[in-house]
Amino acid sequence: MKTQGCAHNVSDGEYMAGLLAAHGYTITQVWDENVDVFLFNSCTVKGPSQDSFLNMVAKAKSSGAAVVAAGCVPQGDPDRKELQDLSVVGARQIHRVVEVVEEAAKGNVVRLLGQRVRPALDLPKIRRNALVEIVPISMGCLNHCTYCKTKHARGDLVSYLPEAIVARVQDVIKEGVRELWLSSEDTGAYGRDINVSLATMLDGVVGCLPDGVMLRVGMTNPPHILAHMEAVARVLNHPRVFKFLHIPVQCGSNRVLADMKREYTVADFEKLADYLLVQVPGITLATDIICGFPTETEEDFQGSLDLMAKYKFPIVNIAQFYPRPATVAAKMQKLASTVVKDRSRRTTIAFEAYRTWDHLVGQDIRVWVIEFGKDPDYVVGHSEGYTQVLLPRDGALLGRSVLAHVMSASKWSVKAEVLSVFPEPADLPQVSTSRVAVLPSPAAISASQTYIPGKNSRPAKTHSAASPSTQGSAGAQVAAAPGLTDSARHSARGDPSAEEKPANAAHAASSVDAA
Numbered sequence: 001m002k003t004q005g006c007a008h009n010v011s012d013g014e015y016m017a018g019l020l021a022a023h024g025y026t027i028t029q030v031w032d033e034n035v036d037v038f039l040f041n042s043c044t045v046k047g048p049s050q051d052s053f054l055n056m057v058a059k060a061k062s063s064g065a066a067v068v069a070a071g072c073v074p075q076g077d078p079d080r081k082e083l084q085d086l087s088v089v090g091a092r093q094i095h096r097v098v099e100v101v102e103e104a105a106k107g108n109v110v111r112l113l114g115q116r117v118r119p120a121l122d123l124p125k126i127r128r129n130a131l132v133e134i135v136p137i138s139m140g141c142l143n144h145c146t147y148c149k150t151k152h153a154r155g156d157l158v159s160y161l162p163e164a165i166v167a168r169v170q171d172v173i174k175e176g177v178r179e180l181w182l183s184s185e186d187t188g189a190y191g192r193d194i195n196v197s198l199a200t201m202l203d204g205v206v207g208c209l210p211d212g213v214m215l216r217v218g219m220t221n222p223p224h225i226l227a228h229m230e231a232v233a234r235v236l237n238h239p240r241v242f243k244f245l246h247i248p249v250q251c252g253s254n255r256v257l258a259d260m261k262r263e264y265t266v267a268d269f270e271k272l273a274d275y276l277l278v279q280v281p282g283i284t285l286a287t288d289i290i291c292g293f294p295t296e297t298e299e300d301f302q303g304s305l306d307l308m309a310k311y312k313f314p315i316v317n318i319a320q321f322y323p324r325p326a327t328v329a330a331k332m333q334k335l336a337s338t339v340v341k342d343r344s345r346r347t348t349i350a351f352e353a354y355r356t357w358d359h360l361v362g363q364d365i366r367v368w369v370i371e372f373g374k375d376p377d378y379v380v381g382h383s384e385g386y387t388q389v390l391l392p393r394d395g396a397l398l399g400r401s402v403l404a405h406v407m408s409a410s411k412w413s414v415k416a417e418v419l420s421v422f423p424e425p426a427d428l429p430q431v432s433t434s435r436v437a438v439l440p441s442p443a444a445i446s447a448s449q450t451y452i453p454g455k456n457s458r459p460a461k462t463h464s465a466a467s468p469s470t471q472g473s474a475g476a477q478v479a480a481a482p483g484l485t486d487s488a489r490h491s492a493r494g495d496p497s498a499e500e501k502p503a504n505a506a507h508a509a510s511s512v513d514a515a
Helices: 007-022 047-061 072-076 094-105 150-154 162-174 198-206 222-236 254-260 266-279 298-311 337-352 442-448
Strands: 037-042 066-071 087-089 132-136 179-183 214-216 244-246 284-291 315-320 364-372 378-382 388-392 401-409 414-421
Touching: 007 037, 007 066, 007 094, 007 132, 007 179, 037 047, 037 072, 037 094, 047 066, 047 072, 066 072, 066 094, 072 150, 087 094, 132 162, 162 179, 162 198, 198 222, 222 244, 222 266, 266 284, 266 298, 284 298, 284 337, 298 337, 315 337, 364 388, 364 414, 378 401, 388 401
Parallel strands: 037 066, 066 087, 132 179, 179 214, 244 284, 284 315, 388 414
Antiparallel strands: 364 378, 364 401, 378 388, 401 414
């Protein structure tokens, strides 16, 4: 199974993996042509991400195994010729992934693409990081951006009820989660379809957070969040909420923003940014910039550089414009590719020309440790402003918060040494750090003789997915699959004796909830 794309898509992939594991399948993220089924959860935001997905599909089809396409590409463009003979799970049909996979494994083609369904939040999950839970608060949006293909896949706004979101948060805290991400295509639009205010939902979530558990508010577009500035600032100042917000500006030109149908002006963005910088001291603002939109002139582009110079955003997602099929912008006359690439290069140079974390050097800061680093010498945590902090590797720190002294800073992170470890409430649930990222390899699946319905014989000794067990190896029957969450109706446990391994980098500080 492979998942691409934003935090919402990652969450969908975790749900699908959990559902399959709970029904007897073992999930691997290691490519092997001897697997029974390939499941690709796709992203349609940019051309390269879609091309990567289609390349994986072609490679998998040549293996002779069953292939299932999921996510935003088949939902937004179901008639693509590359997908015609494949089973498909739509973006709002993830709760039915088991049906589709089982039929695909039998050689049948099933396509579920309905958009009116809102999958439940209490489904089982296999998290990429057992300490991080991504909670979708809504699906779809109210915007009609001329360049955006995601709207075709995710559809119009459908918000979850506040009580369902709060219940999910309470459940995952009981499973040992330490960091919560609220995810959506546009946080600011939350609740407008169900007559519920964003403030009501946020207050409900924050109200059930114990000490030791932190919340990250998801990406928001400027138009709708302007009406909630005071409430959002109040929430971001809560001691259990990261002072971090991702607000895509996309361009520093009012004319181009109008052509994009972004429904705000540069002044609107500045009003929001200036307010948050004053009212939430130490906040980290992340943003996105599209380089080379078809109607962008050199003067328009300079407006984007001016915004970067003014705010010195610590995190900027820089993208060249890619015309997405069936969007309004795809019909516009494109700029020369040399112009687009040059503007992307100049934006990158402008971003890399300044530093944003040097002021932390010499300070003592609280850090919430969440994963092993790619560098084997470090574990990774975040400060209250969601700065990525590298600490000397110590697996015992995962899921804990520490007081750390910052020794040095780079463009992307700071390095620090631990001064002390903060105490935790005695009743705060724990999670085995061995579950942080230990999905089995195909070899481990084969060695454990994992039972796959309709594919092989059930081994003599198995554990029911409904009967939690901590016996056997990490690659044994999927009831023991590491990272499979407890839920209202399904339960499984990871092997607590499994060796600790580095976490997936999907939750790095620079990974933001971009739609």
